[in-house]
Amino acid sequence: MASEQAPLPFGYTFAAGAIAGVSEILVMYPLDVLKTRIQLQTGKPTAGADHYNGMLDCFKKIVKNEGPSRLYRGITAPILMEAPKRATKFAANDKWGKFYRDLFGQQQMTQGLSVLTGASAGATEAFIVVPFELVKIRLQDKASAGKYNGMVDVVVKTVRNEGLLAMYNGLESTLWRHILWNAGYFGCIFQVRQLIPKAETKKGQTINDIIAGTVGGTVGTIFNTPMDVVKSRIQNTIKVPGQVPKYNWAWPAVLTVFKEEGFGAxxxxxxxxxxxxxxxGGILLVVYTGVMDMFRKMRDERLGKQL
Incomplete structure (x- = not known):
């Protein structure tokens, strides 16, 4: 298993995380557009073109009314974000894991340390992603389609109209979102790897990683979706001087959504x-593990030539 092998320097874990992140987003991005559109929708759905009665209805209406390319609108920001974001996720998880093992005097990772490590890595990751997330959300929202001509235009207009710090709108909710997702993700990966039989072949290891990563990604998503909903709304809110935004802080925003739209919202x-x-989550783990194994093989071959 990759986690039991000799550690690699920080630069290798960073690069492997970056490759894994970009691979995942190229495959899964349209689902992120659907998710954001549905999250930004307030009130009860209607039959209009601007309201969606679920994922399939959202997909059909976007393709029919805006064209298939709209499913990839705003992808530049996530692509630019994915390398530092996912790289930071895995590299920070590795570093925080070593820190906590030393702090608590543990030779091996435990379930509790996996959750704590994942939460710390999520908080670290959040500081990297907030500006990119804000740009992505505003480009994905249909109401913003005529306001911005692309990623750079979002940044210029946001800074000009709302101030430089507006690029970090939603930092608090993003922190909560990433802490909850990463705690669930890495905590479940540890637990699932303990429960399933240890792989004896490379193919078996890949299957185990798919299972562990998919379970981790699902549990992390269950934990953090409410924070993701309010984060999307906070970041899509234009700050107006003298006005208190409806969605501002994470937990009060959760309460507002619950009161006005119900738990399901x-x-x-x-x-x-x-x-x-x-x-x-499975794709991330498989690609990350595969790239790290490749890096280890390259290192071992290089060391062998030097002997």
């Missing part, structure tokens, strides 16, 4: 989100 966009991040 906190899980808007859950199906496309879990369809992306469940299998997406």
């Amino acid at each position: 906190l899980y808007k966009g859950f199906i496309p989100k879990v369809l992306r991040l469940g299998p997406g």
Whole structure:
């Protein structure tokens, strides 16, 4: 198993995380667009073109009314974000894991340390992704389609109209979202790997990683979807001087959504989100593990030539 082998320097874990992240987003991005559209929808769905009665209805209406290319609108920001985001996720998880093992005097990772490590890695990751997430959300929203001409235009107009710090709108909710997802993701990966038979072949290891990563991604999504809903709304809110935004802080925003729209609204966009991040979590883990194994092989071959 990759986690039991000799550790590689930080640069290798960072590069492997970056490759894994970009691979996942290229495959799963349209589901993220569907998720965001549904999350930004307030009130009860109607039969109009601007309202969606679920994931399939959202997909059909986007393709019919806006064209298939709209399913990839805003992908530049996530692509630019995915390398540092996923790289930071795995590299930070590796570093925090070593820190906590030393802090608590543990030779091996435990279930509790896996959850704590994942949460810490999620908090670290959140600081990287907030500006990219804000750009992505505003490009994905149909109401913003005529406001921005692309990623750079979003940044310019946001900074000009709302101030530089507006690029970090939603930082608190993003912190909660990533802490909850990563705690569930890495905690479940540890637990699932303990429960399933240890792989004896490379193919078996890949299957185990798919299972562990998919379970981890699904559980993480169940934990963090309410925070993802309010994060989307917070980041899509234009700050107006002198006005207190309806969605501002994470937990009060959760309460507002619950009071006005019911508990189910906190899980808007859950199906496309879990369809992306469940299998997406498996893709991440498989690619990351595969790239790390390749790096180890290259290192070992290089060391062998030097002997």
